[in-house]
Amino acid sequence: MTQDPRSLASHPGYMPGFGNDFETEALPNALPQGRNSPQKCNYGLYGEQLSGTAFTAPSHQNERTWCYRIRPSVKHANRFARVDLPYWKSAPLIDPDLISLGQFRWDPIPRTDTPLTWLTGMRTMTTAGDVHTQTGMAAHVYLVTRSMEDAYFYSADSELLVVPQQGRLRFxxxxxxxxxxxxxxxxxxxxxxxxxxxxxxPARGFVCENYGQKFALPGRGPIGANCMANRRDFKTPVAAFEDREVPSTITVKWGGQFYVSQIGQSPLDVVAWHGNYAPCKYDLNDYCPVGAVLFDHPDPSIFTVLTAPSGVEGTANIDFVLFRERWMVAEDTFRPPWYHRNIMSELMGNIYGQYDAKPQGFVPGGMSLHNMMLPHGPDREAFEGASNEDLAPQKLDNTMSFMFETRFPQHLTPFAAKEAPLQADYVECWADLEKKFDGSPGPK
Incomplete structure (x- = not known):
């Protein structure tokens, strides 16, 4: 039996990992009530726990899901052989022949009709930290033109944050x-x-591969209970299963390497499940920005959608930050992002529209990288426009860009430095900034 995915819809609920528990079943009474591991499960199913945290993690952080499946997953992955996915890289990857110190920007990775799946179409742009110590991240671009057929994947190294830019995918x-x-x-x-x-x-988009602690909603502090991203807007899927006996493969990412196992059936055979460790999706149009309503431009951290904590309080392993449509109302204020240097390494991507600090050159599908403690900010056109415009309330419209930022330096991969469409003249966007100092205090 195989369920038709078109009959399925994500049901709303709090984002996994916040103490809430989901339960869903594809067949009536497949989900045990009152106990997790009964002596015998209905329908001849096997009970199996999938743990996302250590067993003894604090209860408010403990994540696990009980799965009731046709076969235990030990039947789905064994006798592994190494397989090479040359464009999917993991940290640490520090090429002595590449210089990652700098400001970089790329045009969109060209779309292609070449047969590429989710695995063969992944292109790593930067890596940071160390996959073996579960710190840091990698930033990828994906190009997908072909569905995976009787082929499956999981990463033991990381969780993946997927940000589509073109096309539609089904997971x-x-x-x-x-x-x-x-x-x-x-x-x-x-x-x-x-x-x-x-x-x-063809489908194209961005992926943040998180080696560290899981993504969660940021603390809102004095903002309080509302705005930014709300837990109820994260959707988890309803139970669906495949009962197909057909030669298949399962590929596993483990320790930065890839391994493949031959299996005789689909591993997507969970008939019912309950727990708080599950995939989810979120509509970025549900994100409500907050900002200054009198003067001054707040730090970009105010636009954080998700954060993956590090061992240093307030300093993230990864922040996922969103710059979307919003009203600009601050008076006597330079409204675009100001010139700055900071300890975070910022990789940006443009989903659609025009980014206010870079009116030219940063196009949908494009990316930029400003590594830790390297100065960056508006180009001359943006600076002059923002310095002289009428500061009436203005709607910043048709724009959606994001940032993967991390406390670690992001190192370029050979693909990013040599094959991706790097804009060699990007740093020239600041070359014509003029000296304006004249010794006069100017208007008060």
Whole structure:
């Protein structure tokens, strides 16, 4: 039996990992009531726990899901052989022949009709930290033109934050199905098995591979309970399963390497599940920005959608930051992002529209990298426009860009430095900034 994914829809709920528990079943009475591991499960199912945290993690942080499946997953992955995915890289990757110290910008990775799946179409741009110590991240661009057929994948190294830019993908996971379109994001937890189908392609987008602690909502502090991203807007899938006995493969990312196992059936055979460790998706149009309503431009951290904590309080392993449509109302204020240097390494991507600090050159599908403690900010056109415009309330419209920022330096991969469409003249965007100092205090 195989359920038709078109009959499925994500149900709303709090984002996994906040103490809430979901339960869903694809067949009536498949989900045990009152106990997790009964002596015998209905329908001849096997009970199995998928743990996303240590067993003894504090109860408010403990994440686990009980799965009731046709076969235990030990039947789905064994006798591994090494497989090479040359464009998917992991940290540490420090090439002595490449210089990552600098300001970089790329045009969109060209779309292609070459057959590329979710695995073969992944292109790593930067790496940071160390996958073996579960710190840091990698930033990727994906190009997908072909669905995975009887082929499945999971990462033991990381959770993946997927940010589509063009095309639509379907993630068929152990715990249900997520359809993903530009303007939405998905989180695929560490250890979750899935395959990816192309619904509308070619598909292109961005991926943040998080080696460290899981993404969570940031603390709002004095902002309080409302605005930014709300827990109820994160969607988890309903149970769906495949009962197909067909030769298949499962690829596992483990320790920065890839391994493949031959299996005789689909591993997406979870008939029912309950727990708080699950994939989810979020519509970025549900994000409510906050900002200054009198004067001054707040730090970009005010636009944080998700954060993956590090061991240093207030300093993230990764922040996922969103710059979307919003009203600009501050008086006597330079409204675009100001010139700055900071300890975070900032990789930006443009989903659609025009970014206010770079009116030219930073196009949809493009990326930029400003590494830690390197100065950056508006080009001359943006500076002059913002310095002289009429500061009436203004709607910044048709814009959606994001940032993957981390406390670690992001190192370029050979693909980013040599094959991706790097804009060699990017740093020239600041070359014509003029000296304006004349010794006069100017207006008060």
């Amino acid at each position: 068929l996971t152990e715990l249900g199905i997520i359809d993903l379109t530009p303007g939405e994001v998905a989180i695929l937890p560490r250890g979750l098995t899935y395959r990816v189908e192309v619904v509308d392609g």
